[in-house]
Amino acid sequence: MTIEMNEKKLHEKFMRAAIVQAKRAYANGDAPVGCVIVSGGRVIARSYNRRNRDSDATAHAELIAIKKACRKTGDFRLEGCSMYVTLEPCQMCAGALVQCRIDRVYIGAKSEKAGCAGSVIDLLHVDRFNHQVETVFGVLEEECGSMLTEFFRELRSGKKP
Numbered sequence: 001m002t003i004e005m006n007e008k009k010l011h012e013k014f015m016r017a018a019i020v021q022a023k024r025a026y027a028n029g030d031a032p033v034g035c036v037i038v039s040g041g042r043v044i045a046r047s048y049n050r051r052n053r054d055s056d057a058t059a060h061a062e063l064i065a066i067k068k069a070c071r072k073t074g075d076f077r078l079e080g081c082s083m084y085v086t087l088e089p090c091q092m093c094a095g096a097l098v099q100c101r102i103d104r105v106y107i108g109a110k111s112e113k114a115g116c117a118g119s120v121i122d123l124l125h126v127d128r129f130n131h132q133v134e135t136v137f138g139v140l141e142e143e144c145g146s147m148l149t150e151f152f153r154e155l156r157s158g159k160k161p
Helices: 003-027 061-073 091-099 141-157
Strands: 034-039 042-048 081-087 104-109 134-137
Touching (some): 003 061, 042 061, 081 141
Parallel strands (some): 081 104, 104 134
Antiparallel strands (some): 034 042, 034 081
């Protein structure tokens, strides 16, 4: 196997861990977005969307995972860490990624209506900010996207997800 293939499998492994988190959100009636943060080849934080469950507009998977990772490391700076998230971050989460100085984010599905890692606007690469986040799209994109599509189809049809 080539190095690239091994690397791809590693990224898919971590995205699958994020998908497990997204399924927890789905089961709770929240948009299926899941997230893990990795440091040194190990998951140090994981979370899923809890906006509906917690009645909290800020309870996004990324923000909850960032809080957990900061507590674990004892620092607000998450330099040397990578995030795997099933859906492109919104403006709030993209801002948090810049603020915590995470190195890179691996994104499953794009968010054409609210994505702030390049789809609508790119807050992760603003030259005037003190930090830019390396961005990789398309890790298990079809699996991440189909879960979101199914969730919103059920929501529109009146079935509770």
